[in-house]
Amino acid sequence: MNFTHLKYALEIAKTGSLNKAAENLYMGQPNLSRALKELEGSLGIIIFERSAKGMIPTPEGETFLAYANSILTQVDEMESMYKDASMAKQRFSISVPRASYIAEAFVQFSQGVDPASRYELVYKETDSKRVLRNILEADYKLGIIRYAENFDVYYKEMLEQKGLNYELIAEFSYVLLMSENSPLADKEVITFEDLMNYTEIKHADPSVPLISFSVSQRQELPTDMNKTIVVFERGSQFELLSGNTDTFMWVSSVPQKVLDRYGLVQKRCQENNRVYKDMLIYKKEYKLTEMDKAFITAVCNSKRAHLI
DSSP states (O other), X not given: OOHHHHHHHHHHHHHSOHHHHHHHTTSOHHHHHHHHHHHHHHHTSOOEEEETTEEEEOHHHHHHHHHHHHHHHHHHHHHHHHHHHHHSOEEEEEEEOSOHHHHHHHHHHHHTSOTTSOEEXXXXXXXXXXXXXXXXXXXXOEEEEEEEGGGHHHHHHHHHHTTXXXXXXXXXXXXXXXXXXXXXGGOSSXXXXXXXXXXXXXXXXXXXXXXXXXXXXXXXXXXXXXXXEEESSHHHHHHHHHHOTTEEEEESOOOHHHHHHHTEEEEOOTTOOOOEEEEEEEETTOOOOHHHHHHHHHHHHHHHHHOO
């Protein structure tokens, strides 16, 4: 007995005729009749009574047909389930700070996704407060939050309260980013005082979630600048830095190919030793997928290659 024989029997029961069933099954009537006899012989029962009215199920045949229908229904459901799974889109979503080394990791990660698969990748650059909201409320699976080391206790307590796992991705101090034609680029040593005559470009986001913008900025910036330009995305910052030689920005390290693309350089400020942390977060009940693990590997590799 096999699944094909079960399908034959159900088609005969449906049509009440060997000839009609054979026609629907695209096979000869003698072959169908032979298959039915083999099925009945293997079971040791008579499934149909042959009569002038057609093929009528016997009591034992009715019981067998009910089981056969149930078995084939489950087989169809199982095949459909795995077919749908293989055809389903792989989905990846993450919210991150505006950092070039993370963006570079996402590029490398996206290039490694199987081109024959169906997928949707969502990459959201935003501030720490929105990263948390995206993880907790908007069904983003992964997030990276950046914060100054002096907020470490506050941050970890808050994540525990919200039921989030956290893993350290990187520790670093900010470097200065500026045009290669900026007067600052020629200095061997740059101090906070040197920066006072230049315009600072910064993002309008507090690095620490749930702490007000003004409090966060007062505690995190190494000095108050006389002139600032506030931007909300990385494209604008690069255009400003490239085109306006009187501007600078505090950033995590930028890949060399990005520096070359925009004609920028990055330099350390000897007075800025403040340490920042980039922390991966996700819900405690969430199980990392293979795509998640691939991105984490890419971002760790990018960190090693680009953070100084």
